[in-house]
Amino acid sequence: MNDTSIYEECSDIVDRVEGLKNRIARRKREKEKVNHLNAVLSSIRDVSRLIIKAKDPASLIGGICESLIEKRSFHNAWIVLIDQHQEITASAEAGLGDDFRKILENIQHGRMPRCCRTVLHQNRFLFTKNPPLKCTNCPVAYMYDGRGSISARLEHNGRIYGILTVSVPIAYSQDPEEHELLMDVADDIAYALHSIEVEKDRRQKEAELREARDKLELRVKERTRDLEILSSRLLNAQEAERKRIAGDLHDGIGQCLSAVKFMVETVIEQLTGKEALQEIKALDALVPLLQESSEEIRNIIMNLRPSILDDLGILATIGWFCRQFASVYSHIRLEQTIDIEEDEVPDALKTIIFRIIQEAMNNIAKYAEAEVVTLYLGKTGNALELRVQDDGCGFRGEQLMASGSPLQAFGLTGMKERVELSGGRFTILSSPGKGTRIEARWAFSCIRPF
Ligand SMILES: Nc1ncnc2c1ncn2[C@@H]1O[C@H](COP(=O)(O)OP(=O)(O)O)[C@@H](O)[C@H]1O
Ligand SMILES: [Mg+2]
Incomplete structure (x- = not known):
């Protein structure tokens, strides 16, 4: 074997070793990516569970941030919720620690970080390959050293609820698959926030209705009580009036009729034996009439209010x-x-x-x-x-x-x-x-x- 052929063989071996090294490196990267995607999917599953149980926005986003970093799928995660006037209504972070407060302070003082500005006012989505370099006025940019960041707008039916930002290994910050998964998470969070709002609204309306119904019931009860009092007063007054009329009839017309009957009977007695047959006959006819009238009056009195x-x-x-x-x-x-x-x-x-x-x-x-x-x-x-x-x-x-x-x-x-x-x-x-x-x-x- 001459020198030339030895050299060629060596260079061929070097090429093959190089190729092998590249293949091993690629395999390693692919394996890492699969591991990362598995971790992301596992986090998303946790997030979905949280969304189903969600009762209030603050505990929901707190739990989501924890879940997103727990499986080591993301290095850190933070969420800021805002209202229509861009005021912060709730916030949560995992993996950032105390420095996160600086972001909130900046937002409160009108100094929105670049990611927030872009995601809230321009694109629904933003990835940044090298935040320490790009985000110069962000107080936590240094924490993304050697990593990329992905931010997504939390929006449902045109209503913007806030922003979600996660820190990802630099290799995946441009990966479309990663972006798609993050957008899905953002959509789910926005939907959950919307559902919480709808539920809160429903509960509030229910409470208002209950309050209105209770008030109405109270008023009806009061009115019923008033009417009952009025009714009993009327019945008592009616009873008293009947008693009074019965008394008046008895003492007035009743006594009067008895007196007239007594007088007629006395006159008849006095006339008996005298030559006054005609008069006696006329007066005699009066007696049963007076008797009947007395009984009639007695019946009326008894019906009005029997003294018995x-x-x-x-x-x-x-x-x-x-x-x-x-x-x-x-x-x-x-x-x-x-x-x-x-x-x-x-x-x-x-x-x-x-x-x-x-x-x-x-x-x-x-x-x-x-x-x-x-x-x-x-x-x-x-x-x-x-x-x-x-x-x-x-x-x-x-x-x-x-x-x-x-x-x-x-x-x-x-x-x-x-x-x-x-x-x-x-x-x-x-x-x-x-x-x-x-x-x-x-x-x-x-x-x-x-
Ligand atoms: N014992 C009864 N048998 C048959 N019908 C009755 C009886 N009691 C009440 N009613 C019916 O109920 C109606 C209402 O009675 P009521 O309230 O006492 O009013 P009113 O006696 O002034 O008609 C009566 O007109 C009658 O048609
Ligand atoms: Mg009747």
Whole structure:
């Protein structure tokens, strides 16, 4: 082998070694890139988890910065959120430490770093190969020595939320794959911020609605209470007025008629045996008329306010009322059960019980065409119960009460109102052809005078 061929062989070996070294270096770079991309993907997975759980912007961006550097995919990461007036609303960093505050101070004083300016006002995305050289007025540029930076605008539906900046190994700062991944992260963060805002808005509106509803409910309660007070005053006034009219009728016309009848009878007595047959006949005819008028007046007085109620109590009044009813409506069989003592009926309920019986029985007489009526007043457990039931034609009771017009059912509404104002529960059970049952029930502990 001559010198020339030895030289050629050596140079061939050197070339082959060189080629091998290059291939090994390329393989190493490719492996590093794969490792880096895996780390980035793992960080992105963590970010996605955070985004799903996100409740408020500050903790979201804090968690994201930590995740982005945790897997060593990026050396440092920071996020600044701004409002429409470019005021900082929240910020977070990982890997920068105290110096990050200087960036915030600069932004607050109108000295935006280059990356922020560009990303917020020009391109959605910016990569810088050598920040210490390019970003001369940035207080943290020195921390990017030997690395590149990538910044992305956080934007969703045209609303700019802020900026995300990460520091990457210099070799990947220009890598399109890296840029795409970072843009995806930025989009996801912006979407999460948007969702938090929407949710916050929804919660606020919900709270406002709840507040408005509570206020309205309170007003309705107050108004209802006012109306209840008014109602009880009216019922009390009505009761007092009835008593007064009954008293006036009794003491006025009632007494007067009795006196006239007595006088007529006296005159008849005096004329008897004298020659005044004509006069006696005329006066005699007056007596039954005066008698009838007296009874009529008595009935009116009793209906207005039976004095027996004040003098002898509710049980005697019910007895009297039932006897009256049975004598007038003799075709109706009246079965009455009283299962309570007089002193067990609270005074506050006596007039109310009488008014309900009076109205219910008058309704039966007017509308029911009933054959049998049962009346019950008694104690069941710790409550007082009143029931008036008939086997008559019935009516659409609940419908009538639900129609909301008290004018259509003045009597029924009055009964209900009296029962409820005194702390009881009122029920009408009636349907056409099935008779009617009126029920009032007062738990003893809830009875209240009105
Ligand atoms: N026991 C009953 N049987 C059949 N219909 C009744 C009975 N009680 C009430 N009603 C019906 O309910 C309506 C309302 O009764 P109410 O409120 O007492 O008013 P009013 O007696 O002034 O008509 C009556 O017009 C009648 O049609
Ligand atoms: Mg009626």
